[in-house]
Amino acid sequence: GEDVEQSLFLSVREGDSSVINCTYTDSSSTYLYWYKQEPGAGLQLLTYIFSNMDMKQDQRLTVLLNKKDKHLSLRIADTQTGDSAIYFCAESSGNKLVFGAGTILRVKS
Amino acid sequence: DAGVIQSPRHEVTEMGQEVTLRCKPISGHNSLFWYRQTMMRGLELLIYFNNNVPIDDSGMPEDRFSAKMPNASFSTLKIQPSEPRDSAVYFCASIGPSGGPQHFGDGTRLSIL
Numbered sequence: 001g002e003d004v005e006q007s008l009f010l011s012v013r014e015g016d017s018s019v020i021n022c023t024y025t026d027s028s029s030t031y032l033y034w035y036k037q038e039p040g041a042g043l044q045l046l047t048y049i050f051s052n053m054d055m056k057q058d059q060r061l062t063v064l065l066n067k068k069d070k071h072l073s074l075r076i077a078d079t080q081t082g083d084s085a086i087y088f089c090a091e092s093s094g095n096k097l098v099f100g101a102g103t104i105l106r107v108k109s
Numbered sequence: 110d111a112g113v114i115q116s117p118r119h120e121v122t123e124m125g126q127e128v129t130l131r132c133k134p135i136s137g138h139n140s141l142f143w144y145r146q147t148m149m150r151g152l153e154l155l156i157y158f159n160n161n162v163p164i165d166d167s168g169m170p171e172d173r174f175s176a177k178m179p180n181a182s183f184s185t186l187k188i189q190p191s192e193p194r195d196s197a198v199y200f201c202a203s204i205g206p207s208g209g210p211q212h213f214g215d216g217t218r219l220s221i222l
Contacts, residue, residue: 033210042200042213043152088152095140095159095204097211099152 006089006100013108018076020103022089025070029091032065034074037086037102046074046087081107111135113214115201121220127189130217133182134203142211143176143186144200152200158184191221 003025012018024032030051035043049056049063049072056063062075076083086102114133122128134141142157156166158178169176173192178184188195198218202211 030208031210035213040218042215043202045210045212048210095208096142096154096157096165101151 004089004091004098004100006087006103008101009104009106011106011108012079014079014081016079018074018079018083018105018107020074020076020087020089020105022072022074022100023070024072024089024091024098026091026093026098027067027070029093031092032063032072033088033090033092033097034061034063035088035090035099037088039085043088076105079105079107081109083107113201113203113212115199115214115217117217118215119218119220121222122191123222124192125190126221127187128191128195128219128221130186130199130201130219132184132186132201132214134184134201135205135212136182138203138205138212139181140204141178141184142202142204143184144202146198146200146216147196155186193221195219196221 006022031048033048034046036046037043047058047061049065054065060077064073084107086104088102089100090097116131140159143155144152146152155168156176161178176186198216200213200216202213204211
């Protein structure tokens with residue numbers, strides 16, 4: 001079945017770039033998503049990429065997709081303390097989403 | 110535009126009691142999803158509806174859980190009887206007829222004592 005894997009934890013200094021990585025298994029996924037969850041809150045859609053693209057940039061966020069290796073990454077430039085949260089990668093399977101376990105991003109000031 | 114609205118935000122109740130969680134999807138969205146989030150199991154899809162019809166309920170843990178969607182603007186997730194292991198955050202999400210990303214509500218934090 002579908003499976004999405006992420007590293008569990010990332011710690012960076014304020015101002016540095018953060019790179020969160022994700023691997024997925026379903027090669028037929030149409031879209032791949034990044035969600036952000038702050039403490040006590042719901043999942044907020046950050047960005048998503050169509051499977052026929054290899055890069056998408058949106059302000060401080062850059063998504064890279066390597067479809068051959070089924071590898072997705074999210075780069076946050078100039079990371080701020082407000083970026084501290086859990087980041088979930090998800091692949092689409094029809095209307096359903098399969099989520100990774102989430103990566104905890106800790107930003108040190 | 111209002112997002113996905115869930116109620117209550119927090120619920121604390123004793124085991125054995127019936128719990129009802131509510132969700133109002135974004136207007137015009139025709140697919141609705143119920144998720145459960147725990148530290149141990151992460152985010153799990155419980156059930157999803159398309160045009161008010163349950164499509165996949167394979168994630169519903171057991172018969173104590175039931176979900177309904179009587180109309181396009183309202184869904185409930187019911188647990189009867191509730192048990193301490195049901196304690197979790199329950200999220201509702203919706204998407205529109207052309208697909209795309211799911212939009213999540215703020216969740217209901219459920220504690221069963």
